[in-house]
Amino acid sequence: MTSSYTGNRREIQWKKIGSRKLKDTIAKGLSYVVLGMMVVILVSIFIYILDSGASHITLTMLITPGNTATGGILNAIVGTWELVGMGLLFSLPPSVLGALYVVNGRSNGTLSLVARLFTDVLTSVPSIVIGLFAFIVLVQRLDMGYSLIAGGLALAVMMLPYLMRIIEISFRNIPKEQIENAYALGADDIRVASRIYLPQAKVGMLSGILLAVSIAAGETAQLLYSAGWNNNYATGFTHSGVGYLTYVVWNGINYPTTYSHYLAFVSAMILILSVTGLIAISKYIGRRQ
Amino acid sequence: MEEKVEKIIEIERLKVETKNKVILDGVDLNIFKNCVNTIVGPSGSGKSTLLRSLNRLLDMDPSMDVSGDVLFEKRNIVDIDPVELRREIGLVFQKPNPFPMSVYDNVAFGLRIQGKKLKKDEMDKMIHQALEDADLIEELGGNLKQGGTSLSGGQQQRLCIARALVLRPKVLMFDEPTSALDPIAKGKIVDLIRALKQKYTVILVTHDMNLTRKVSDYTNLIYEGKFVAKGTGSEFFESEIEEVRDFLTEAD
Numbered sequence: 326m327t328s329s330y331t332g333n334r335r336e337i338q339w340k341k342i343g344s345r346k347l348k349d350t351i352a353k354g355l356s357y358v359v360l361g362m363m364v365v366i367l368v369s370i371f372i373y374i375l376d377s378g379a380s381h382i383t384l385t386m387l388i389t390p391g392n393t394a395t396g397g398i399l400n401a402i403v404g405t406w407e408l409v410g411m412g413l414l415f416s417l418p419p420s421v422l423g424a425l426y427v428v429n430g431r432s433n434g435t436l437s438l439v440a441r442l443f444t445d446v447l448t449s450v451p452s453i454v455i456g457l458f459a460f461i462v463l464v465q466r467l468d469m470g471y472s473l474i475a476g477g478l479a480l481a482v483m484m485l486p487y488l489m490r491i492i493e494i495s496f497r498n499i500p501k502e503q504i505e506n507a508y509a510l511g512a513d514d515i516r517v518a519s520r521i522y523l524p525q526a527k528v529g530m531l532s533g534i535l536l537a538v539s540i541a542a543g544e545t546a547q548l549l550y551s552a553g554w555n556n557n558y559a560t561g562f563t564h565s566g567v568g569y570l571t572y573v574v575w576n577g578i579n580y581p582t583t584y585s586h587y588l589a590f591v592s593a594m595i596l597i598l599s600v601t602g603l604i605a606i607s608k609y610i611g612r613r614q
Numbered sequence: 615m616e617e618k619v620e621k622i623i624e625i626e627r628l629k630v631e632t633k634n635k636v637i638l639d640g641v642d643l644n645i646f647k648n649c650v651n652t653i654v655g656p657s658g659s660g661k662s663t664l665l666r667s668l669n670r671l672l673d674m675d676p677s678m679d680v681s682g683d684v685l686f687e688k689r690n691i692v693d694i695d696p697v698e699l700r701r702e703i704g705l706v707f708q709k710p711n712p713f714p715m716s717v718y719d720n721v722a723f724g725l726r727i728q729g730k731k732l733k734k735d736e737m738d739k740m741i742h743q744a745l746e747d748a749d750l751i752e753e754l755g756g757n758l759k760q761g762g763t764s765l766s767g768g769q770q771q772r773l774c775i776a777r778a779l780v781l782r783p784k785v786l787m788f789d790e791p792t793s794a795l796d797p798i799a800k801g802k803i804v805d806l807i808r809a810l811k812q813k814y815t816v817i818l819v820t821h822d823m824n825l826t827r828k829v830s831d832y833t834n835l836i837y838e839g840k841f842v843a844k845g846t847g848s849e850f851f852e853s854e855i856e857e858v859r860d861f862l863t864e865a866d
């Protein structure tokens with residue numbers, strides 16, 4: 326393939342599809358306009374929240390627990406990470422196993438297909454439905470009460486499909502020959518998983534975890550029915566509600582005092598900063614790989 | 615010749631098929647101990663599939679239906695634990711593909727996964743020996759910490775050979791080991807294969823008739839999943855069999 330040949334071909338194409346090229350340009354231009362509008366809207370929300378949060382933040386808010394109307398939000402900050410951590414604990418092992426199964430499974434593909442379908446369905450279940458389900462099964466049936474476990478499980482259901490998908494992709498990026506080579510050297514499934522898949526997919530998995538965590542941190546609907554709320558710190562894994570930032574945002578705004586609004590804005594600011602921070606880190610790590 | 619030399623692998627009526635295609639169509643073949651057993655044949659004739667069936671790597675692919683018998687030292691391979699079998703019958707792939715870890719860790723891989731606790735100096739010794747047998751130790755200048763993937767193509771291929779050798783297999787299979795290498799790197803592999811047959815049984819799959827001429831003790835031609843010439847030495851090149859003549863013309 327010489328450069329002169331490529332040049333000729335380009336010229337021919339240019340003449341042939343001139344009008345298509347024009348349409349292309351218009352479509353591209355339009356999508357840039359829409360993208361620009363979205364960026365403007367997003368950035369203004371961002372600035373508004375940061376501005377309202379930053380101008381009302383106090384140290385007391387950050388170091389004392391509270392009830393969304395008085396006191397601080399430390400219970401909600403701590404509770405958010407406890408819930409997310411619990412969600413990760415429940416969702417990461419099955420995601421890794423599921424991804425290993427889908428990528429490396431010896432089944433004839435039907436089971437992998439079922440797994441894929443299952444995770445796709447999970448992604449599209451509205452979070453309020455997951456919450457309601459958690460309420461009926463965990464909070465009531467299994468008598469856990471509003472709790473870390475119930476909230477963590479409700480978050481895990483939502484985190485699982487994202488995690489599994491991203492982990493699956495990072496597993497698929499490992500050259501197939503390497504997997505075969507490991508087997509040819511006498512590795513069994515467990516060794517191949519622990520010595521090839523996991524170490525090599527580390528970075529991809531980490532960026533998936535950060536993404537799933539950031540998504541979970543911003544969730545409210547399923548937590549309302551599962552974690553409930555707590556004006557103080559959770560005292561156990563069950564039968565003790567948990568505070569979380571999205572609740573403060575939701576409840577604080579509804580409460581008719583200026584201070585509760587401030588709490589809501591500060592909580593929203595903390596959430597936005599953590600989530601964008603996590604996403605940025607996950608993108609950075611992902612790109613560096 | 616056949617009577618004097620011991621058979622280490624006996625393949626009988628080996629058939630490998632997928633839903634739509636017969637890949638190996640009732641293969642009967644003997645592999646002779648401490649010899650270079652060469653398998654040549656056009657692309658797509660089933661050479662790689664044959665190697666994969668010998669160490670039961672094909673078991674991993676549920677779409678492959680395998681029947682017939684393969685005896686390894688008189689034992690049917692289906693009665694041997696595949697992990698065990700794969701340590702006895704090593705496979706070096708066409709494309710060199712070290713793991714993304716140090717040279718040392720690459721070679722240590724097969725030892726470490728055995729779960730046996732080896733003393734550090736014992737492990738060091740085995741790894742040095744394997745790298746020496748693979749004719750790599752000198753070029754590395756003693757630096758085994760460097761990444762396996764940073765070596766040249768030919769060195770990577772020899773690293774993969776060392777990785778298989780460290781397990782002290784009885785049989786070493788090479789799937790077109792020189793096809794991705796430059797002439798100098800090729801030459802080194804030729805010397806290596808010659809040296810290896812003192813200690814190991816070699817099964818060599820190749821397209822390279824020069825390589826075959828130089829190292830092969832028994833040359834077998836596979837054609838569309840069937841062997842059309844078997845167990846011949848240098849007379850392979852004078853064969854009157856039509857497929858052999860066609861293949862030789864194509865290959866040169």
Ligand SMILES: Nc1ncnc2c1ncn2[C@@H]1O[C@H](COP(=O)(O)OP(=O)(O)O)[C@@H](O)[C@H]1O
Pocket residue numbers: 632637655656657658659660661662663664675677
């Ligand atoms: N995993 C597989 N699934 C289906 N067909 C396969 C698979 N692997 C190989 N084949 C087919 O089997 C035939 C032989 O392949 P292969 O053993 O790789 O040939 P060779 O190594 O001689 O080039 C080819 O037609 C190939 O398409």
Ligand SMILES: [Mg+2]
Pocket residue numbers: 661662663789
């Ligand atoms: Mg092949």
